[in-house]
Amino acid sequence: MESPPPGAGGGAATIVLRRLRRSSKTATEIPVSARGRRLGWRLVTPALIVLTLVNAVPIIFGTVLAFYNWDLINQPSATFAGLNNFVQLFTTDTEFQQAGVQTLKLMGIALPLEGLLGLGIALLLDQGLFGSRAVGTLLLVPMTISSAIVGFLFSNLFDQSLGPINYLLSVVGLPGPAWLSSPSLAIVSIALVDAWQWTPFLVLIFLAGLRSLPTEPGEAAHADGANAWQRFRHVTLPLLAPVLALGLLLRAMDIFKTFDIIYILTYGGPGTSSETLSFYGYKTGFLLFELGYGSAISFIMVQVFILFTVVFYQLAKQEL
Amino acid sequence: MSTIHYSQGFTTRRFRHLLGRASMYVALVLVAIVFFFPLYWLFLGAFKTNIQQQALHPVFATFNLQTFSTNLNFALQNMPIPGYQVFLNSLVIAGVSSIICIIIGSLAAFAFARFRTGGKNLPFFILSLRIAPPLTVGLPFFIVFRDLNLIDTQLGLILAYVSMNMPLVVWLLRSFFRDSDPAIEEAALIDGANYLQVMRYVTLPLAAPALVATGLLAFMGAWNEFFFSILLTRVDARTIPSVLPLFTPRELAPNEPIGSGFAVALLSVIPVVILAFALQRYLVRGLSFGGVKG
Numbered sequence: 001m002e003s004p005p006p007g008a009g010g011g012a013a014t015i016v017l018r019r020l021r022r023s024s025k026t027a028t029e030i031p032v033s034a035r036g037r038r039l040g041w042r043l044v045t046p047a048l049i050v051l052t053l054v055n056a057v058p059i060i061f062g063t064v065l066a067f068y069n070w071d072l073i074n075q076p077s078a079t080f081a082g083l084n085n086f087v088q089l090f091t092t093d094t095e096f097q098q099a100g101v102q103t104l105k106l107m108g109i110a111l112p113l114e115g116l117l118g119l120g121i122a123l124l125l126d127q128g129l130f131g132s133r134a135v136g137t138l139l140l141v142p143m144t145i146s147s148a149i150v151g152f153l154f155s156n157l158f159d160q161s162l163g164p165i166n167y168l169l170s171v172v173g174l175p176g177p178a179w180l181s182s183p184s185l186a187i188v189s190i191a192l193v194d195a196w197q198w199t200p201f202l203v204l205i206f207l208a209g210l211r212s213l214p215t216e217p218g219e220a221a222h223a224d225g226a227n228a229w230q231r232f233r234h235v236t237l238p239l240l241a242p243v244l245a246l247g248l249l250l251r252a253m254d255i256f257k258t259f260d261i262i263y264i265l266t267y268g269g270p271g272t273s274s275e276t277l278s279f280y281g282y283k284t285g286f287l288l289f290e291l292g293y294g295s296a297i298s299f300i301m302v303q304v305f306i307l308f309t310v311v312f313y314q315l316a317k318q319e320l
Numbered sequence: 321m322s323t324i325h326y327s328q329g330f331t332t333r334r335f336r337h338l339l340g341r342a343s344m345y346v347a348l349v350l351v352a353i354v355f356f357f358p359l360y361w362l363f364l365g366a367f368k369t370n371i372q373q374q375a376l377h378p379v380f381a382t383f384n385l386q387t388f389s390t391n392l393n394f395a396l397q398n399m400p401i402p403g404y405q406v407f408l409n410s411l412v413i414a415g416v417s418s419i420i421c422i423i424i425g426s427l428a429a430f431a432f433a434r435f436r437t438g439g440k441n442l443p444f445f446i447l448s449l450r451i452a453p454p455l456t457v458g459l460p461f462f463i464v465f466r467d468l469n470l471i472d473t474q475l476g477l478i479l480a481y482v483s484m485n486m487p488l489v490v491w492l493l494r495s496f497f498r499d500s501d502p503a504i505e506e507a508a509l510i511d512g513a514n515y516l517q518v519m520r521y522v523t524l525p526l527a528a529p530a531l532v533a534t535g536l537l538a539f540m541g542a543w544n545e546f547f548f549s550i551l552l553t554r555v556d557a558r559t560i561p562s563v564l565p566l567f568t569p570r571e572l573a574p575n576e577p578i579g580s581g582f583a584v585a586l587l588s589v590i591p592v593v594i595l596a597f598a599l600q601r602y603l604v605r606g607l608s609f610g611g612v613k614g
Contacts, residue, residue: 144593264568286551
């Protein structure tokens with residue numbers, strides 16, 4: 001049989017997608033009276049006061065501090081430093097630059113791994129196999145456990161000589177690596193743990209996305225003779241793209257600030273080989289008590305997060 | 321096309337279909353094993369003696385309540401404060417902080433949903449406060465709390481968790497209020513009730529399940545939180561996650577039970593897992609800031 005040209009059914013899919021997007025806005029718009037407007041502001045006030053005190057003020061304070069020198073051990077008060085902290089970070093501080101590289105490496109490993117596994121498992125659970133509901137429920141558990149506990153658990157699972165993972169590897173004749181104490185492998189192990197805990201999150205998001213897709217474009221492509229792979233590649237994937245992007249973005253934001261698992265699994269080690277920006281910021285701020293310098297690191301991280309937030313807003317606009 | 325040819329094609333297709341189904345089941349079982357095994361290992365560890373923990377051929381099945389209680393007792397007696405106090409801290413801090421979030425947050429969320437107070441931008445600005453890395457809030461908290469003597473107090477950690485959860489609670493409740501039908505409220509308004517009465521007698525009772533679910537999500541977040549807890553507490557206000565590093569194998573003396581950390585971990589996991597199953601419907605929504613409706 002002649003295989004249909006690539007893109008068969010893709011046209012139909014795009015049209016449906018566009019129509020879906022147009023009709024997704026169904027906000028309940030009731031006119032608001034002047035009294036309602038006043039009452040609205042009164043109801044919001046307590047929350048705004050609390051958020052100002054415990055969120056906004058600390059963030060502003062931290063931002064200001066980034067431009068000061070404040071070594072809590074040697075200096076009773078802060079002195080203005082201008083851009084010195086930032087100059088030092090980007091020119092002479094190799095540990096900071098290494099932490100930046102490690103953070104990117106962690107994202108580079110964990111994000112594709114979680115994305116591919118997440119999509120694969122979501123498609124698998126969508127086949128209506130016996131037992132897939134039970135597996136779906138089981139997948140809820142990892143992400144509801146404290147990351148402190150997950151770190152604790154995996155420090156045992158990854159143990160080089162006594163851990164079950166290396167034991168199972170030795171049973172099939174593979175040498176068990178030093179998961180946590182090898183400088184090159186430590187960051188990979190952290191990525192694997194993150195994937196264990198958070199791939200299920202992507203599975204659930206992608207699954208919700210798959211189930212909300214219209215069935216007509218797939219059926220039309222089927223009638224046109226597209227095989228399963230072609231239907232996936234040219235119908236499902238484009239339709240699912242917004243959900244994929246949103247899920248991966250949420251993971252990227254979280255992986256970027258990974259701290260707990262590193263603290264317990266490797267404490268940034270061996271040496272400084274698994275230090276990420278979060279961990280290095282914690283170290284300078286709370287172990288070395290260089291408050292200004294630590295704030296400068298967190299300031300840089302916030303700039304990245306502002307970028308993430310802008311993208312998130314664009315992606316999730318229809319839902320918000 | 322001859323009949324024979326057709327029937328051959330039919331059997332190969334059927335065979336390939338079966339093969340596909342079979343490999344899918346293999347994949348499903350693999351997925352189940354990979355995600356279940358570490359959980360099983362956590363459970364198992366709490367029931368192991370040190371000899372079993374350090375066996376060259378790892379022990380893959382054991383269940384001994386006596387060992388469990390030995391492990392747990394060691395942990396409870398070797399915490400910086402009495403063990404029950406740590407659990408109590410977790411309960412009080414997570415509980416009080418989520419109740420504050422729900423009470424204050426629901427008022428704001430109602431206004432955002434019904435009166436469109438602050439338009440679209442104020443609610444999103446509030447959400448974006450949540451997205452900031454914890455370090456950004458943690459450092460200033462640490463500095464201010466030192467001056468206010470709030471380090472190592474329950475109140476200090478409660479404030480930190482209000483800061484962590486309030487944006488999310490406001491955001492989620494706003495979306496729940498927005499999805500609910502305003503027709504009943506309008507009927508009450510026409511009958512002469514004022515907005516506050518409508519909220520008190522109509523909206524909030526109808527939203528009770530969403531309020532409880534959101535509150536429990538906030539509770540789970542605070543119960544599991546680690547970073548603020550190690551940062552802002554020392555001894556008296558420690559919560560479960562922040563005492564756990566004391567019981568990693570490298571911190572324990574050779575004769576002390578390795579299972580002690582497992583026992584504490586298991587005990588703290590059980591309530592959140594039960595909550596998670598109860599909240600299945602809301603979980604994805606909460607974890608994705610409502611960006612994906614589960």
